[in-house]
Amino acid sequence: MPYDPTLARLANATLLVPFESYQAPRWVLDGLADGIAGVCLFHNNLDGPEQVAALNASLAEATDTPLISLDEEGGDVTRIGQARGSDYPGNAALGAVDDPGLTRATLRSLGGRLAELGFNLDLAPSVDVNVADDNPVIGTRSFGADAALVARHAAAAVLGLQEAGVAACAKHFPGHGATSQDSHHVLPRVEADADLLRRRELLPFRAAVEAGVRSILTAHIEMPGLGGDGPATLTPHILNDLLRGELGFTGTVVSDAMEMQGVSGRIGIPEASVRAVASGVDLLCLGRFVYADQVELVRDALVDAVHEGRLPAERLEEAAARNAELRTWIRESASRRAAVPEADGVGLAGARRALLVSGDLPPLNDPYVVEVDAPSGMAVGEVPWGLGPWFPDVERVSPEEAHAERLAAGARGRDLVVVVRDAHRYPGTQALVSRLLSLRPEAVVVEMGLPVWRPGSGTHVSTYGAAHVNGLSAAELLGGAVGVPSPGGS
CATH class of the missing domain: 3.20.20.300 (Glycoside hydrolase, family 3, N-terminal domain)
Structure with a gap:
């Protein structure tokens, strides 16, 4: 035409x-x-x-x-x-x-x-x-x-x-x-x-x-x-x-x-x-x-x-x-949009308010942090998540139960923190966490997705998301090395 x-x-x-x-x-x-x-x-x-x-x-x-x-x-x-x-x-x-x-x-x-x-x-x-x-x-x-x-x-x-x-x-x-x-x-x-x-x-x-x-x-x-x-x-x-x-x-x-x-x-x-x-x-x-x-x-x-x-x-x-x-x-x-301060802190304040702790959370001694990997969805893409920026000793592992004994041994004499994301969607993650808790029942589990699945023992922390401020708020709670967040780009 x-x-x-x-x-x-x-x-x-x-x-x-x-x-x-x-x-x-x-x-x-x-x-x-x-x-x-x-x-x-x-x-x-x-x-x-x-x-x-x-x-x-x-x-x-x-x-x-x-x-x-x-x-x-x-x-x-x-x-x-x-x-x-x-x-x-x-x-x-x-x-x-x-x-x-x-x-x-x-x-x-x-x-x-x-x-x-x-x-x-x-x-x-x-x-x-x-x-x-x-x-x-x-x-x-x-x-x-x-x-x-x-x-x-x-x-x-x-x-x-x-x-x-x-x-x-x-x-x-x-x-x-x-x-x-x-x-x-x-x-x-x-x-x-x-x-x-x-x-x-x-x-x-x-x-x-x-x-x-x-x-x-x-x-x-x-x-x-x-x-x-x-x-x-x-x-x-x-x-x-x-x-x-x-x-x-x-x-x-x-x-x-x-x-x-x-x-x-x-x-x-x-x-x-x-x-x-x-x-x-x-x-x-x-x-x-x-x-x-x-x-x-x-x-x-x-x-x-x-x-x-x-x-x-x-x-x-x-x-x-x-x-x-x-x-x-x-x-x-x-021409009439509301002026917003460059660094108003509302994001971190909201993330702190969203934290939910189930069980007793004692002071942690030199935590050994294990992050159980989870795939990113198409809408999310490859965006960093977890507690790595705030703890010196962090290991990320695939969701396989076979890792449990080695990880428990690596955390001997230290407090164990296990970080997961949407554990309810991944049977391998559930099996690994359950095995770790059978070896270390006092371990702290941090869920950075939806807190649908909760293990039967340990202390459970829900962040309701894996944004930088969600991780920072959890790190503050767990005693990580946190400083003043930079106010630049999100």
Whole structure:
């Protein structure tokens, strides 16, 4: 078909693109000038505060108020804190404290830091109600398993971020908390009736809408109880009748990454993108590895779908208009955003409040720290965790029971601290910890994930997350060598 510049620019206005490097390539800068709505940055784009600020400034010069976004939830999912872990506790820790004022202040501080770096859209908070203990993709990213608790913290998080001038994006609609599969790899299915889903999954999204959230991100999951087949991202009934009609949302609907297998595995990214926009998505988050040529294929697919009558031009115009409204809100809010102190300490304070100790914790003598390794999820990536920065003698081991005798012998004459992460999900970890406690029943176990599984003996410390500040708060408690935390980048 002949090139249609008007439709091409409308299609561009629905795209949130990634790119390859620490500097914006020419195809991105030219694309922004030609109407691409914005970018989403990942670990491969971020290399320290000065570089990030310069990168974002160059993006902002390419067009008027492009969307400059990232997944920065605080806690385990951090982009700006990849080098050492986040300066902010994640949702599970904030939910454990259950002080909405703390949640609001924490997200306001995080939003202020993002705004200083030049970001204006944060793909957070996760407002999923995590009712599946073996959920491989949510876990500590959720405020908890109680819908009412998640709802009040969802509202607080939205208010905090947006007070800092950063648009919030509640996710993963209509709720990813009851799944036991990861939509990065498959299409999860939630079998629950509509009444339960409304009382549980939808309650936090209703609270986020009432708090004025500017955007909501869809989930690539099936919920037949809400009507329709296939991923929610591609289901008009869920996005239009439910989200816009029943919940009254008028802002921007953002897709989860279109490169995820749960949405495009069978039909490809361009076709999935067409169906998503036709179903009610306004802004296509393409993912991490969809670069120049593939972006062009997506744009061309949208234009071709209009010519073919599969995608009404009015739907494309509506999506572009909503994204323009979001950029207008960002532009107007920048001048009135709340000032946030450079190092307000709210993150560490929250992590300290979240600590939960079960059993007696005596003074520790020269602790020998054993960290039981656990895989990072796709959303988390490779971010440091554990107590290594604060103790001189730390060994990380694979989750195998055969290590137990050697480790117990290595700790002879010293106190033993065993650090785990989501032990409930890994039988090997449970077997190793149980064997260690049979040899050293007075050992201290530190759980840096969700404290679902607890061994029968020993003292148990729950941090509700593996962020830098979660580790620091646990190290303080256990007598590690801690100094004044640096206030720089998260």
